[in-house]
Amino acid sequence: MEEENGDQELLFNTSADQSTKKHERVIIHIDIDCYYAQVEMILNPSLCGKPLGIKQKNLVVTCNYEARALGVEKLMTIKSALEKCPSLILANGEDLKNYREMSEKIYHVLQSYSPFVEKLGLDENFVDVTHKIMKLPEVQQVVSGHTFQDSDDICACGCTERLAQGSLIAQKMRDHLRNELGITSCAGIAFNKLLAKLVGTTHKPNQQTTLLSTSSLSLITSLKHPRNIPGIGSAINRKLEALGIDTIEKLQSTEIFKLTEALGAKTANQIQQLSFGIDNSRVKITDRPKSIGAEDGFIPIRSEVEVRKKLMCLLDRVLELVEKDGRKPNQLKLTVRKLHPSSHSVRESRQTTIEYATGTGSSTNQGPGDEKHKIKLMTTLMNLFEKIIGCDVSWQVTLLGISFSGYPSKNSESPAENSINKYFPVKTSSSRPDEPLPPAKRGRFDESVLQELPPDIRQEVLEDMQNQLPSSDPQKPTDSNCPKGVDPLVFRELPVEIREELLAEERMKKQSNIKKSNNLLQYFRKAS
């Protein structure tokens, strides 16, 4: 083995590496296989082995692998799915209740491995397990499951062994989900969220794949089209195509000012980083939802009587969810999709403040059955509806949605004295001094303390812990070297080459007081 050498590190510090140096984090992305279909098959095992599609209105939103083998695809219309596969069995998936319930069970299983779990939809989770990684003796680590494009080069930062350990944790998580819940899943293991998610899809049902850091550029360019990068949606894609950017490589090499013109500095910079496989975003602990809603689409309706009926039905559904949540929202939003004369639809929404009465000690009644409360909310909703429809006499509505938000932010209560630190004994020695205390080197506190905390305080603590975890938040404000007038947050995210170019420009400007209007810096200056 050769000696470590700072110059060498510089040479090999490509753009795909994290600018904060090395690949410090270990992120696991867990993706449940054909989620709705699996839940339906667990609820009704007689469906197993047969082609099954989950329908919502006119669409097959997902289907099991038997159906995929027969040509059914996600988001296919019912009609074409049945043409492809006449034997397709359809289950209605418009009510998400069962899917929500299983999703919570999955979340709790994952939480038993790390407090840093972020939900994405009902069937995906990111887990940051960096703090679970141990320094091992000279044991050769083996990756569990697949390795993406296995190669011989080893990153000097030591991430290979940590990712291998991550793959073992991922394997345990998936075994756990399978044994306890009967759920099969895929996992991707990598040093950031983007790459973990992407690599997990390379071996598809019921498997897992680890990305070693030396292959990150190879993985991202294998996507071929920028639209395949999570974070680049249809709107951004349209603008990229207008610039003639239709490959990952073109996105990588397009001058940042060109992207900035089309997308703004923040988005431009972000997606160019994504195109190199760079993603410094942290795993954000999923706390209680910020909004709880329900919506329903239907064939056009034209009378307030019909609207009222639909809204009452929706209100019953959403109130059940709000009651179960337990908090009292203070905002109510109505969403309406109008059929526009010119054939295409438009969504509009109106929001208002409410006093939410049910839930806690309402003496007259409680729960979703409080008729007076419901009537008041219905009145509010119809008022919002009127605001949207206005003086339009020939309206047609094809969707109604209700959403409650404005939940108390748990941040408000009891300041100074009862700092969250009071929950942590200043212990200098662990209760069991010298044990292999399973994973990791946490000097901070014993995780069992967390179990005793009130839920809201516990959440606060975990968030705080996450913010302090160096590996989980590389985005510390470091204004050092940032050129004048440039948002340090933006500057910090720029690829190394660009940052250096900006700094070079600044030096130039300082030396010669000549003002050029056509330089890079102007694109990063804050508007003023």
Next chain:
DNA sequence: TGGGGTCCT
């Protein structure tokens, strides 16, 4: 072309 969500502008 669904029924949810989040964050940013």
Next chain:
DNA sequence: AGGACCC
């Protein structure tokens, strides 16, 4: 309030 993104 709307628009972008995610599933």
